Amino acid sequence: MRRAFTSSVFGLGSAAALLAGCTSMxxxxxxxxxxxxxxxxxxxxxPPDPNVSPTDEVAFYDLMTSHGLETSIDxxxxxxxxxxxxxxxxxxxxxxxITINGVAFPLKSSIRWKDGVxxxxxxCRALFAEHLRLAPMPVVRDDERLFxxxxxxxxxxxxxxxAPQPASARPQAxxxxxxxxxxxxxxxxxxxxIVIHHSATDAGGAVSxxxxxxxxxxxxxxxxxxxxxxxxxxxxxxEVGSRWVxxxxxxxxxxxxxxxxxxxxxxxxxxxxxxxxxxxxxQLDSLRRLTQALMKRYGIGKDGIRxxxxxxxxxxxxxxxxxxxxxxxxxLD
Numbered sequence: 001m002r003r004a005f006t007s008s009v010f011g012l013g014s015a016a017a018l019l020a021g022c023t024s025m026x027x028x029x030x031x032x033x034x035x036x037x038x039x040x041x042x043x044x045x046x047p048p049d050p051n052v053s054p055t056d057e058v059a060f061y062d063l064m065t066s067h068g069l070e071t072s073i074d075x076x077x078x079x080x081x082x083x084x085x086x087x088x089x090x091x092x093x094x095x096x097x098i099t100i101n102g103v104a105f106p107l108k109s110s111i112r113w114k115d116g117v118x119x120x121x122x123x124c125r126a127l128f129a130e131h132l133r134l135a136p137m138p139v140v141r142d143d144e145r146l147f148x149x150x151x152x153x154x155x156x157x158x159x160x161x162x163a164p165q166p167a168s169a170r171p172q173a174x175x176x177x178x179x180x181x182x183x184x185x186x187x188x189x190x191x192x193x194i195v196i197h198h199s200a201t202d203a204g205g206a207v208s209x210x211x212x213x214x215x216x217x218x219x220x221x222x223x224x225x226x227x228x229x230x231x232x233x234x235x236x237x238x239e240v241g242s243r244w245v246x247x248x249x250x251x252x253x254x255x256x257x258x259x260x261x262x263x264x265x266x267x268x269x270x271x272x273x274x275x276x277x278x279x280x281x282x283q284l285d286s287l288r289r290l291t292q293a294l295m296k297r298y299g300i301g302k303d304g305i306r307x308x309x310x311x312x313x314x315x316x317x318x319x320x321x322x323x324x325x326x327x328x329x330x331x332l333d
Contacts, residue, residue, distance in 0.1 A: 056109070058125055060091065060118040065276055067128055067322075080118075086133040093118055100131045189247055191298040193265035194291055195256055196328075197223065197308045198274045198319040205232030205271065206239035213254065219243060222254030222267060227286050229271040229279075236282030238290055243267075257312040265311070266294055274320025284328065292332055305329050 060080070064071055069082035069089060080091040090099040096107045098120070109121045199209065205228055210221035224244040228237040243251050244266075255267030268290065270283050279287075294300060307325050308318035319325070 056122040057119040058122055060120055063120060063124060063128065067132060091120070098124060098127065100127060101133065103131070191264060191266055191300060193261060193304045193306050194294055194300060195261055195265040195267050195306050195308055195311055196319050197255060197267060197269040198323060199269055199271045200273050200318065201271070202273060203231035203271065206241055208232060210241070217254045219251050219254060223269040224253060224266050225268045225290060227268065227270045227283050229283060231271065235280055236286040238286050256308070257315065261311045270319065274323040275317065278322040278324070288328070288331060295332070302329050302332060
């Protein structure tokens with residue numbers, strides 16, 4: 001009986017020692033958790049790269065779209081070829097290299113699939129920034145049809161009213177380097193700058209933008225001029241906003257997010273999202289001719305041509321990474 005009792009006690013003690021993680025019954029040690037190794041990945045799935053974390057990657061299509069590259073896929077090999085007017089990028093999934101304009105760049109980690117999305121190593125951002133060439137700015141041309149002064153009259157427009165119609169009478173075409181007569185203002189405001197914007201939208205025009213701006217500002221459309229992309233107005237058509245028409249009344253611009261530039265800066269907005277694609281040739285043509293006419297009339301130098309991001313530093317990247325600002329300013333006579 002005593003022997004049985006002792007055995008029972010001994011057995012309970014052994015069990016307790018084992019539960020406590022002991023390696024021997026006379027030297028108990030604290031419990032230590034050791035996770036079970038995960039099962040190996042199926043043979044058809046590449047093992048995850050230990051050098052890659054989500055913050056070190058960028059989605060393939062996000063990077064291509066941000067640089068305005070169009071992608072074609074070889075359905076046999078899976079190779080992606082991405083191009084614009086100046087660049088050719090080749091991407092092969094499951095490899096550790098990317099080719100930019102004929103030069104192969106080794107990568108520290110693999111191009112891989114994750115949840116059905118192709119990801120590139122984050123270092124590709126820097127490679128693109130350093131090695132992609134700027135697409136040449138289209139050669140601009142004089143075309144009175146894109147700069148004839150026709151404009152929507154927004155001065156009397158209010159929310160809920162029918163959209164105003166373009167003036168029926170066609171003004172006399174302006175001589176090169178001058179503003180059309182219908183656009184000239186008698187105000188003697190000392191304009192110092194021309195601030196260039198993009199709308200960051202795929203479509204729009206002075207009327208639709210004015211409707212939205214009216215919700216925020218009493219004087220509606222914040223820009224002085226809007227240059228269309230063929231959605232709400234003709235490609236390259238220039239619309240004149242009410243703030244330009246009413247500048248003699250002391251109405252400032254509402255485009256800059258900066259009081260000084262709203263007072264002395266002419267706001268010109270091109271319709272489009274130039275973080276995704278470049279402005280059209282017609283838009284650049286009209287912008288160049290409008291800018292030159294404003295420079296000549298108001299004595300504004302090239303140093304007065306500003307992208308919105310310089311006026312509102314740290315708050316916007318407007319007019320977008322694909323707007324060829326330096327090339328545009330260099331093209332001005």
